[in-house]
Amino acid sequence: MEKQSSDQLKKICSQVRRDCLRMVHAVQSGHPGAALGLTEYFVALYFNEMEHNKNFDMNGKNEDLFFLSNGHVSALWYSVLARTGYFSTEELATFRKINSRLQGHPATEEGLPGVRIASGSLGQGLSVAIGAAQAKKLNQDERLVYVMMGDGEQQEGQVWEAAMYAAHHKVDNLIAAIDYNGQQIDGPTVKVMDLLSLKAKYEAFGWDVIEIQKGNEMEAVLEGLAQAKALTGKGKPILILLYTEMGYGVDFMVGTHKWHGVAPNDEQLENALGQLEETLGDY
Numbered sequence: 001m002e003k004q005s006s007d008q009l010k011k012i013c014s015q016v017r018r019d020c021l022r023m024v025h026a027v028q029s030g031h032p033g034a035a036l037g038l039t040e041y042f043v044a045l046y047f048n049e050m051e052h053n054k055n056f057d058m059n060g061k062n063e064d065l066f067f068l069s070n071g072h073v074s075a076l077w078y079s080v081l082a083r084t085g086y087f088s089t090e091e092l093a094t095f096r097k098i099n100s101r102l103q104g105h106p107a108t109e110e111g112l113p114g115v116r117i118a119s120g121s122l123g124q125g126l127s128v129a130i131g132a133a134q135a136k137k138l139n140q141d142e143r144l145v146y147v148m149m150g151d152g153e154q155q156e157g158q159v160w161e162a163a164m165y166a167a168h169h170k171v172d173n174l175i176a177a178i179d180y181n182g183q184q185i186d187g188p189t190v191k192v193m194d195l196l197s198l199k200a201k202y203e204a205f206g207w208d209v210i211e212i213q214k215g216n217e218m219e220a221v222l223e224g225l226a227q228a229k230a231l232t233g234k235g236k237p238i239l240i241l242l243y244t245e246m247g248y249g250v251d252f253m254v255g256t257h258k259w260h261g262v263a264p265n266d267e268q269l270e271n272a273l274g275q276l277e278e279t280l281g282d283y
Contacts, residue, residue, distance in 0.1 A: 003048045006218050011279040012047060012083065013039045013218070017249045018276050019079035019283065023095040023102075025269045030096060030104060033259035034150065035076035037181050037216065037244040041148070044221045046080045049229070051143060054085040056113035064143045065132050067117060069125020070150035070179065071105040072261070077114075078102050082283075086113040089283040123156030125149060126176060130166045130237075133174040144232060147176045152184030155193045160205070166237040167206025175228045177240040180215070183257040199241060208236045215244035250275055 004012070016039050024030035046052070050064040068077050075095060082089045087101075094100035101110035105120030117128050129147035136143060153159065166174060178198060186192050199209050208231045212224035221242075228238050246260065247253030250272040264272055 006222065009040075009043050009047060009218050009222075011277070012043050014249075014277045015280040015282075016043060016076065016079045016083065018273060018278060019083075019089075019092055020075040021250070021264060021269060021272050021276075022282065023075045023078070023092055024263045025266075026093070027096045028263045030075055030263055031072040031261045032075070032263065033183070033246040033253060033257070033261075034070065034179060034181065035073045036250060036253060037246045037248045038073055038076055038148070038179055038242075039249070040216055040218050040221045041177065041179075041242055041244075042076055042080045044218065044225060045146060046084050048222065049225050050146065052084075054113070056086060058116055060116070060132075061139065062141055062143060065116070065129075065136075065145045067125050067129045067132070067145070067147040068106060068119050069129075069147055070122065070153055071118075071120030073148075073179075074102070074104060074106050074120075077106065081112075081114040083280065092283045122150065122153040123158040126159055126162040126166075129174060129176065130162055130169075130171050133166075133171045134169065136173055137171075142173075144229070145174050147174070149176065149178050150184070151178050151180050151182065151195060151198070152189055152192065154178065154195055154198060155189075163202060163205045163207065163237075170235045171237045172231075172233055172235050174237045175225075175232065175240065176237065177242050179244055180241050181244045181246045183246045183255075183260060185257065185260045187257050202239045206236060207239045208234070209239045209241060211241045211243070213243050215242040216248045 020035045095102045101112040106115045107118045133145040214220040253259040
């Protein structure tokens with residue numbers, strides 16, 4: 001895929017945020033907060049950084065792979081997959097509806113292009129990504145594996161088993177990322193279960209850690225991804241701590257866990273869409 005300029009990527013972000021809000025509003029169900037907060041990272045990955053093939057097959061040989069562990073941000077992933085040509089944007093209108101391929105949490109039985117594992121049961125995505133990365137090494141496939149996790153998800157024990165395994169086995173073709181917005185469904189992570197320093201923890205487990213302090217600024221995201229890719233092949237798995245704001249782009253949603261899993265009503269949707277430019281055409 002031809003790379004986009006930073007300004008072009010920002011325009012795509014505006015449209016993707018519109019998609020997410022309209023999808024969740026239409027069925028009055030879903031998780032808009034983290035989807036809005038992670039938009040820059042997903043757009044940067046799929047439109048610029050990953051070598052991927054919209055002619056999807058489950059093996060993914062000779063292409064970069066992406067796994068979504070915090071599957072509740074599915075609306076964002078579906079929008080980006082559609083906007084990069086995996087399926088028609090018109091299908092976004094079926095989000096969370098009966099018999100839709102666009103389930104509330106990504107699933108595989110419907111055969112949606114781009115989705116290789118069912119996710120949303122938190123704590124599992126890192127383990128799967130490590131397995132995929134090791135398979136690439138065994139197949140002498142030089143492409144990379146990416147995985148996205150939530151910060152609240154770090155409270156799951158399986159994450160730390162996987163983190164220890166990846167470092168021990170030098171899985172250095174893996175770039176994991178954590179959406180570090182400080183919010184989870186029950187409130188701020190510092191109150192639910194304080195994560196303390198994730199940087200110190202992952203470094204103690206043997207990972208290289210990069211921090212993207214401005215995870216909602218496209219230039220910072222692109223720079224951080226470039227730094228992460230430069231560290232691959234050096235004997236350590238790589239972690240990106242991506243500092244984002246939940247609900248970014250919509251003034252009344254920003255920075256609070258209250259929009260983790262709540263859909264906007266008609267008036268709120270109109271207000272939100274008024275803050276986001278339609279740049280690629282609504283589905």
